[in-house]
Amino acid sequence: xxxxxxxxxxxxxxxxxxxxxxxxxxxxxxxxxxxxxxxxxxxxxxxxxxxxxxxxxxxxxxxxxxxxxxxxxxxxxxxxxxxxxxxxxxxxxxxxxxxxxxxxxxxxxxxxxxxxxxxxxxxxxxxxxxxxxxxxxxxxxxxxxxxxxxxxxxxxxxxxxxxxxxxxxxxxxxxxxxxxxxxxxxxxxxxxxxxxxxxxxxxxxxxxxxxxxxxxxxxxxxxxxxxxxxxxxxxxxxxxxxxxxxxxxxxxxxxxxxxxxxxxxxxxxxxxxxxxxxxxxxxxxxxxxxxxxxxxxxxxxxxxxxxxxxxxxxxxxxxxxxxxxxxxxxxxxxxxxxxxxxxxxxxxxxxxxxxxxxxxxxxxxxxxxxxxxxxxxxxxxxxxxxxxxxxxxxxxxxxxxxxxxxxxxxxxxxxxxxxxxxxxxxxxxxxxxxxxxxxxxxxxxxxxxxxxxxxxxxxxxxxxxxxxxxxxxxxxxxxxxxxxxxxxxxxxxxxxxxxxxxxxxxxxxxxxxxxxxxxxxxxxxxxxxxxxxxxxxxxxxxxxxxxxxxxxxxxxxxxxxxxxxxxxxxxxxxxxxxxxxxxxxxxxxxxxxxxxxxxxxxxxxxxxxxxxxxxxxxxxxxxxxxxxxx
Ligand code: COA
Ligand code: AMP
Numbered sequence: 001x002x003x004x005x006x007x008x009x010x011x012x013x014x015x016x017x018x019x020x021x022x023x024x025x026x027x028x029x030x031x032x033x034x035x036x037x038x039x040x041x042x043x044x045x046x047x048x049x050x051x052x053x054x055x056x057x058x059x060x061x062x063x064x065x066x067x068x069x070x071x072x073x074x075x076x077x078x079x080x081x082x083x084x085x086x087x088x089x090x091x092x093x094x095x096x097x098x099x100x101x102x103x104x105x106x107x108x109x110x111x112x113x114x115x116x117x118x119x120x121x122x123x124x125x126x127x128x129x130x131x132x133x134x135x136x137x138x139x140x141x142x143x144x145x146x147x148x149x150x151x152x153x154x155x156x157x158x159x160x161x162x163x164x165x166x167x168x169x170x171x172x173x174x175x176x177x178x179x180x181x182x183x184x185x186x187x188x189x190x191x192x193x194x195x196x197x198x199x200x201x202x203x204x205x206x207x208x209x210x211x212x213x214x215x216x217x218x219x220x221x222x223x224x225x226x227x228x229x230x231x232x233x234x235x236x237x238x239x240x241x242x243x244x245x246x247x248x249x250x251x252x253x254x255x256x257x258x259x260x261x262x263x264x265x266x267x268x269x270x271x272x273x274x275x276x277x278x279x280x281x282x283x284x285x286x287x288x289x290x291x292x293x294x295x296x297x298x299x300x301x302x303x304x305x306x307x308x309x310x311x312x313x314x315x316x317x318x319x320x321x322x323x324x325x326x327x328x329x330x331x332x333x334x335x336x337x338x339x340x341x342x343x344x345x346x347x348x349x350x351x352x353x354x355x356x357x358x359x360x361x362x363x364x365x366x367x368x369x370x371x372x373x374x375x376x377x378x379x380x381x382x383x384x385x386x387x388x389x390x391x392x393x394x395x396x397x398x399x400x401x402x403x404x405x406x407x408x409x410x411x412x413x414x415x416x417x418x419x420x421x422x423x424x425x426x427x428x429x430x431x432x433x434x435x436x437x438x439x440x441x442x443x444x445x446x447x448x449x450x451x452x453x454x455x456x457x458x459x460x461x462x463x464x465x466x467x468x469x470x471x472x473x474x475x476x477x478x479x480x481x482x483x484x485x486x487x488x489x490x491x492x493x494x495x496x497x498x499x500x501x502x503x504x505x506x507x508x509x510x511x512x513x514x515x516x517x518x519x520x521x522x523x524x525x526x527x528x529x530x531x532x533x534x535x536x537x538x539x540x541x542x543x544x545x546x547x548x549x550x551x552x553x554x555x556x557x558x559x560x561x562x563x564x565x566x567x568x569x570x571x572x573x574x575x576x577x578x579x580x581x582x583x584x585x586x587x588x589x590x591x592x593x594x595x596x597x598x599x600x601x602x603x604x605x606x607x608x609x610x611x612x613x614x615x616x617x618x619x620x621x622x623x624x625x626x627x628x629x630x
Contacts, residue, residue, distance in 0.1 A: 002405040003416065006266070010419035017419060018045065018449055021262045022254075026060050027051045028227035031254060035446060036231070041467050043446035044453050046230030046254030053234050054131035055225040056257050057296035058094060061087045066272065066299055072120045075321050076306035077313060078167045079200065082324075085120055087299075090127070095222035097128035101159065102223045104192060104216075108133030111157040111236070113190070114282075115139045115148060115179060117166035118306040121196045121213065122282045123292045125161045130234055130253075133226045134158075137236040137248070140283025141166040141173055142503075142569030147246075148182035151238050154248055155456060156188045163196040164203035169311050176203030230254025236456045237285060239391035240506035241465065242496045244513070248456030249391050251288075256394065257297060259420075259450025260289060263395045264298035267387070267418070268329045269359065269403035272299030278331035279305050279318065284503070285391040286365065290331055294395075303327070309336040316349030323353040330358060333365040333502030337372050338532050347379030358382055360402050364389060365502035366534045367490060370411045388414035388490050390476065391504070392466070393451045397421045397443065397476070398488045413487040420448025425482055430470045435484050440494055442473035496591075498527030498535045500571050507537060507591075510572055513565045514539055519547045519554050524581050524589045525572075528598040528627060538598065539575035540621065551577040576621045584608040594618055600628025 001009070010017040018034040031049030058071070067088035074083045085093070106112060112129050114136050116122035122138070129136040137155050139148050152160075160183075166173035176195065183189060195203055196213040205212060234253045238246035264270045268290075276295045280286035282304075295302035303325055309318055309332070318340065322330055344350070360383045361376055368386040376384045383406055387399035400407050400415040407415060417423045422444035424432050433439045445467075451474075455462040469475045477497060480490040493499075496508045507525040514523040522542040527535035541558060543551075555575045562572035582590040585608055596603035597619055605612055622628070 003401055003407055006401075006404050007417070007419050014420070018258060021449075022046060022049075022258045024261045025051065025257045026056055031230055034449070037446065041445055041463070041472075042454060042459070044231045044252060044255075045449040046258065049230040049254050050227040051230060051254055051257060052131065052133075052225035052227050053253055053257060053293070054094060054098075054127045057130070057293060058087060058091050058127060059225060061272070061299045062091050064299070067091075069273065069299075070301045071296060072123060073301060073303045073325055074120050074306070075303055075325070076118070077317055078169065078306050083120070090124070092222070094124050094127045094131055095224070096217045096220060097124055098131040098223035099220040100194075100217040101128060101134065102132050103220050104159070106132065106134050106158055108226055108228060108232075110134045110159075111155045112136050113139060113148075113152060113155070113157040113160045115141065115160060115162040115175060116196065116282065117141050117163055117173070117175075118281060118304050119163065119196070119198075120304055121163065123304065126235070126282070126288075126292055127296075131225050132223050133228045133232060135233045135235060137238065138282050138288070139238070140281060140569065141175065142283070142567050144564055144567035145178045145181035145185060146565045147567055148178065149185035150244075150246065152182060152186040152190070153188050154238070154246075155236050157190050160190045160193045161196075162193060164198050165201035167200060167306065169308060172201055174201065180206070228253055231453070235288065237288060237391055239285070240497055240504050240509060242506060242508045244506070244509040247461070247465065248458065249452045250454055250456050251394055251450070252453055255449030255451070256293070259395050259448060260294040261297050263418075264294050264300070266403040267396055267399050267401050268294075268331075268362065270295065270298055270300050270329055274298075274328045275301040275303075275325050275357070276329050276331075277303035277305070277321065277325065277327045279309070279336060280331070280333065280365070280502075284365075285394060286331065289394055301325070308339075310339045310343050314349065315340045315343040316352055319350050319353040319355060322355055322358055326357040328357050329360050329362060331362040331364070334363050334368045334372050335366065335501045335533055337363070337376055338369075341372060341375050342532065345375075347375075350379045355380065360385055362387060364396070364414075366499040368412075368414075373411050383409065385409070386414040388478075388488065393447065395450050397423065410483075410485075410487050413483070413489050416486055416488065423482070423488060424473065425480065426470055426473070430473075433481075435482055438479060438481050438491065440470070441476045441478045441480050441488075441490070442470045443476065444473055447474050498537060500527070500530075500535050500537065501533040503569055505537065505566075505570055509566060510537055510539065510562055510570060513562050514541060514558050514575075517554070517558055517561060519543050519549060520558070521545070522581060524591055524594065526591050526595045526598065528595060529629075533571065536574065537570065537572045538625065538627075539572065540581060540594070540618070541575060541577050542579065542581060543577055574625055576625055578617060578621045580611075580614050580617065582614040582618055583610050585610045598622050598627045600630050
């Protein structure tokens with residue numbers, strides 16, 4: 001069957017399509033049906049099946065004779081080490097950690113926060129939680145203590161599993177002090193913490209609260225997999241919304257297993273025994289779906305990469321790892337390729353390695369600009385598949401499903417909808433627009449298995465954020481169009497989310513931090529175009545009347561403030577002081593117009609503007625920052 005037949009088969013009978021897909025999962029009790037729509041517009045999948053994620057990702061492969069196959073390959077150019085863990089070893093390690101968690105009272109449904117760098121133990125911690133039905137929430141290491149504290153208060157974990165440190169090029173990230181500070185700041189206190197002591201930095205443990213990874217597991221009875229309901233949450237993953245309060249995306253067990261298993265074969269063309277690598281971080285959804293769960297559910301080998309595309313030690317590191325691990329499908333963010341392309345425009349580093357096994361390169365996380373895609377196509381000589389999805393969906397909404405059929409590529413488009421997704425481009429009134437017309441991208445409900453059923457402890461926010469604008473649809477927050485051939489083009493976000501180096505960030509959250517500075521009366525943060533990172537945040541600060549401090553000083557403090565409160569990942573380095581912000585007569589800040597001026601695009605004076613002269617002041621301020629660049 002080709003793509004069209006597969007998509008039509010789903011359209012004709014979604015229930016049968018997903019029940020067939022569910023056959024590839026080991027259920028303790030099979031679900032009686034796929035879709036549970038009794039609480040529409042909230043939907044669930046496979047709710048009455050009983051199943052365990054860890055069993056499907058680890059134990060069943062051992063049982064099927066794959067015990068000696070490498071499950072996780074740790075490639076750490078930062079520590080100059082390479083280490084493989086077989087499925088059998090993984091099973092032993094995960095069962096032991098799960099047993100220790102259980103012995104300390106962690107039960108099905110309890111939350112556990114995981115705050116770890118790119119080491120195999122991060123995946124082991126995730127799997128150990130899933131093994132006993134505990135709900136993990138991984139927090140990205142580039143976030144500061146405050147962000148961790150917000151997540152602790154939101155999901156109220158019984159335990160936190162962390163590492164002593166993370167390693168960025170030229171800098172040790174001191175996780176333990178960040179963790180201690182976060183617990184100090186949070187109202188909710190975890191009962192205990194488990195700390196994986198890395199040899200690069202051994203952290204000081206707090207007696208009675210902190211246990212060392214190995215000591216914690218000493219002498220415990222390994223835990224068996226606990227079957228859970230199909231609609232039991234396997235994890236919560238926080239993502240940026242319009243405010244400083246992140247959204248806790250919930251993932252249900254049954255749909256997650258079915259959708260990831262389906263996607264590994266049909267999108268990435270990966271099956272048991274194959275080798276797959278997603279160069280992302282466990283703190284992001286790509287890390288959840290395609291570093292940890294997807295490849296392991298499929299019985300493939302996954303790579304945990306602790307390094308950067310350049311500088312660790314050179315721009316050939318990706319190709320070396322692909323060669324040495326004989327990677328078949330590789331997934332990264334366009335920003336990583338842009339960084340490599342900048343240092344290796346002629347692909348000289350690529351030529352040094354034998355990439356015979358590589359069949360395709362997958363890109364996601366941000367718009368894949370044509371120049372980067374074409375560079376990769378030319379130098380790698382394999383299909384470059386842009387695919388579009390979000391934390392909320394957990395797997396691709398649109399892609400070129402090379403495991404089914406390699407469709408013709410259109411550079412600039414993540415291709416076509418995957419089964420389960422009925423993508424519509426809507427005008428402001430919620431009516432579908434014609435091909436080629438720009439609009440809000442929405443997905444007809446229900447969303448397929450594996451996508452978010454709700455937000456953690458925030459059902460009303462879930463409905464308001466995603467379901468209310470266009471009744472009957474899920475609003476993606478992206479704008480774009482579909483062409484005559486049904487290919488999708490993603491052009492921009494419709495909200496205050498920006499994408500910096502493939503990292504999803506909220507300008508609203510940054511504004512909240514800036515507004516907390518004692519001299520700042522009002523502020524705006526916008527995302528401006530950046531050649532390397534796609535977008536970069538830029539702040540405009542209006543100071544309190546009577547504040548006579550040098551502007552440079554306030555700007556510096558604001559930059560540190562965002563780094564300290566949100567984290568280095570916000571990459572907030574550009575800000576300027578202005579007298580006033582451009583607003584509509586009803587008081588809405590005209591951020592979109594500011595972005596256009598900063599990017600040097602054509603712009604029209606908004607009809608609703610209160611005082612047009614302010615835009616001249618903004619233009620001057622931007623010039624002071626060196627914008628527009630071209
Ligand atoms: N822990 C702690 N700090 C982290 C971190 C982590 N896991 N990840 C990033 N940071 C820090 C970086 O050290 C940097 O700090 P600095 O301001 O002290 O330099 C800051 O956060 C910004 O990081 P980043 O935006 O990643 O920029 P960079 O300059 O370190 O690297 C690229 C630039 C393009 C090489 C890099 O962004 C990259 O490879 N990105 C890949 C993106 C990706 O895989 N995204 C996943 C989405 S699917
Ligand atoms: P995240 O939830 O961090 O995965 O970010 C999701 C957002 O990143 C999407 O809503 C898009 O705005 C953007 N995005 C992800 N993949 C793509 C892509 N292939 N093309 C364009 N934008 C993308």
